[in-house]
Amino acid sequence: MVAFRSLWLLLPRPLRQLPADLAAVVVLVVATNVAALAPVIRETPLRVPLGLAFVLFVPGYAFIAALFPEAGESPDRSDEPDTPTESETAEGADSDGWYDAVSSRSGIDGLERVALSFGLSIAIVPLIGLVLNFTPWGIRLVPIAVSVSGFTLVSAAVAAERRRDLPVEERFQVPYRAWYAAGRTELLEPDTRADAALNVLLVVSVILAVGSVGYAVMVPPDGEQFSAIYLLTEDDEGELIADDYPTELVQGESQELVVGIDNHEGERTEYTVVVLEQDVEVVENETAPESGDPNATVNETVVQEQRELDRFETTVANNESWHQTYDLEPTMTGENQRIVWLLFPGGDVPAEPSMADTEYSVHLWVDVSESND
Structure with missing residues (x-):
């Protein structure tokens, strides 16, 4: 306890003075960024529930807290004045008293905050993504996480400052102590045995529902497990595209490409990439009896000579992609030279x-001419 209090006192005063709900917002933002970006933790299913809350609820809640720092009451009929008698109605009594009382409320209640938090989060996050789409960073995990986190933390700071400017009795507070006391009374001190049985049934139902949803989210069904390797090039704007591959090279001169690897193996995987240079010949067989057409032919690719140009290793997290610039420098000359990139998951490579x-492989057909030097 003493150690915890010492750590608590090390925090800056503004953080220690944050209201409980805004402190929870800050904690959730930090936890989500750690779960999504930390090298080891990001591979666990923990980032799924945190990410859903981070995207669908937290930004809107912080924004609503900044807009409405004051407490609000539910618009119930208790705000309506006593029902007027017939004589009062005949004399022109104000029948709009309840409407005036409700319309004069300065805050919103808890249920309205929750509903608006979901709605505004669904609106805010796409708008942030739209803005990022027109920036050099684009719509990627790190820019999205940083932008939404920054918006949420700034909104929480504004909300905390606006609440401090209000009298204590007018500030919005989450009545978690009252909720705890009411729940404890209902569960542990029921009025009748029937209420006790219903409370137990309700708790068991909630536990089963939360457990089922949590299991479905944390342990998704295994899909198809595979890897992929591919080649990309850069266009004039610096964007990676699967087009405009080089077809004519010069011996001894390098050509820049981008090698990409996708990991969908269900776990963090080590890969070995072997780059081969092959001098091949396409041989045309006379007939292909299995096709049923006596005039059909089958082309067969025969490797006349093969050299290993390069090999390298990398590790890719599950459901992540890896891109690396590669300088291709052929050594053999001739037409229809085949450059092959072989991908070996697990690092087991034959001699x-x-x-x-x-x-898993990708290849490129090129014509390599001799250098003029």
Whole structure:
């Protein structure tokens, strides 16, 4: 307890003075960023529930807290004045008293805050994404996380400052102590046995519902597990595209490409990439009896010579992509040279790798001419 109090006193005074609900907002923002960006934690299912709350509720709640720092009351009929008698009505008594009382409320109640928090979050996050789409950072995980976190923390700071400017009795506060006391009384001190049985049934139902949803979110069904390797190039604007691959190279001169790897193996995976340079010949067989057409032919690619240009290793997290610039520098000359990138998950590479040793590969056909030097 002493150690905890010492750590608490180390926090800046504004953080220690945050209201409970705004402190929870800050904690959730920090926890979500850690779960989404930390190298090891981001691979766990923990980021799913935190991310849903972070995107669908927290930004809107912080924004509503900044707009309405004061407490509000539910618009119930208790605000209506006593029902006028017939004589009072005949004399022109004000029949709009309840409407005037409700319309004069300065704050909103808890239920309205929750509803507006969901609605505003669904509106705010896409708007932030739209703005990011026109920036150099684009719509990616880190820019989205930083932008939504910044908006939420700024809104929480404004909300805390506006609440401090109000008298204590007018500030909005989450009545969690009252909720706890009421729940404890209902569960542990029921009026009748029937109420006790219903309370137990309600608790069990809630636990089963939360457990089922949590299990479905935290342990999603296993889908197809696979990896992928591909080649990209940069266009004039610096964007990566799967087009405009080089077709003519010069021996000894390098050509820049981008090698990409996608990991959908269900776990963090180590990869080995082997780059082969092949001098191939396409042989046309006379007939293909299995096709049923006596005039059909089958082309067969025969590797005349093969050299290993390069190999490198990398580790990619589950459901993540890895891009790396690669300088291709062929050594053999001739037409229809085939450059092959072989991907080996797990790092098990044969002594003389070929396309038959892995199901993941990508290749490029090029004509390589001799250098003029």
